[in-house]
Amino acid sequence: MFSIKTTKNNLGITITGDYRDLNELHTGLSNLVGYEEEIEGYEDISLRILGICYDLRHAYMGDREIELVHNGINDEIKKWHGKLYPDYNVYYSVNILWIEAIFSALVLEDIINIRWDKRLSKKYIVETEDFWIPDDMDREEIEKKVKIEKEIRLPYDIAIVRLYQASIWKALNDVVGINRYRRLRNLVLQDDYYGSLKYHGFFTQYLDILNMEYIYGKPEKRNTLLAALIRKLIKLDKEYYDIEEDIREFAKENDIDYRDVQLTNVNYPEELEW
Template identity: 35%
Template sequence: MLSIESTELLTGACISGDYWDFDELINAIYEVIGDENRYYDYQGARHRVLGVCFDLRHAAKGEKNIELVTNGIHRGILKSHDLIVPEKNVYFSVEILWPELLFTTLALNDFITLHNEMIDDSLWNIHISVIRKFQSSVADCLKNHLAEEHYTVFSQLMQNKSPKYFRYATQYVDLLNLEYINLSIEERKENLAAFAIRLLIEDESYLALKEEILATASITKNEIHELPLTMKYPEEIEW
């Protein structure tokens, strides 16, 4: 089972599990977000979600973090069943920045809504169930770091009608990531709720950025999500 815990410096959250946990989530996300031509006006959000899937896939290949986790086997079981098996399982993990992880979690709501409307509205859709469990784990981890009133506001905004990210300027997620990285741990504790809420409302900074991107896109003839920010991520992130 995937587990999600905040990193030591509250820079992001660490997603951990075995190979099959990662594989199940990745396949569920691919199934629900569809191919690149299915929901054209959500290409920015789709690419962003796929970016997180890319990190998850690399984690499942053992290219990120590896740890050994007890699996419940003990000497009594080994003796009673006359077995020789490992007492620990291999778990993989990867860190994702909080703004990035929250955007992915929220954007998946849009794709679930679209999938229900266009593909399959069954209550028993296994792929949606897998994604919902992942979203719940993220929300539960976030809840541990927010004041009750702040989490209540976030929850209420999150439950507003989807889709929320129609033709969204996903460069804003980069902006939030970079702002968040530059905070101290004390500032992260104080402002994590604000960053979460900023992903749910189109505040002045978002609107200004989108206006600037649209102006550039009208000249270059690019799609809105194709224009990168000039700001650079640090080569190393302290988690």
């Protein structure tokens, strides 16, 4: 089972697990999100979560951090079974910025609602030819098979993603403390009702603004700052809607899609002190 904890400097979370743990989490997240254009109104949001999937995949392929963890095997166990076993298991890990992590936990509520509710699925999920099939194979038959497999896996994928969400919230308590944690959870629950879609059409440029504020904020004040920024994500306020309007106007004036608007004051450091 994968685990999630805050990083040393509370800049983000560390997701840790063995090959199978991270592979299963990657599969669960990517199955729910689908491809970039698969859920109407969640295109940019899907890209952010697929970015996490990208890091997860590189982690369990060995391109991120690796550690050896003692697995409890001792000489008595080896003697009893008459076999040689390794004393350590290989665990892989990857870091994700706190704002990105908590936003994924929040918005996955919307996506789970869409996947689980057939009425919402019919309204928001766009059928796309999202994978390559050789010309000599029956596309219709393969797509039907894939669709059935995803349907069967859906409860399992949701369970994995629920653990991911719960693990993020649990790690958050270690940063902000129990009182702030309770207030934030209560804010989430106030708007939590069946079939609610809070982040439909959300402008993800806002995440970059919050990331900048958190990354360049004073490390010793991250517990209070993180709670304040998460509150802004839970209760979208005038600041968000003003930014959204500015982006819309800029996109219209320059005849471009609002998704292509890049903010000039966003500058991620080359190296992050996690």
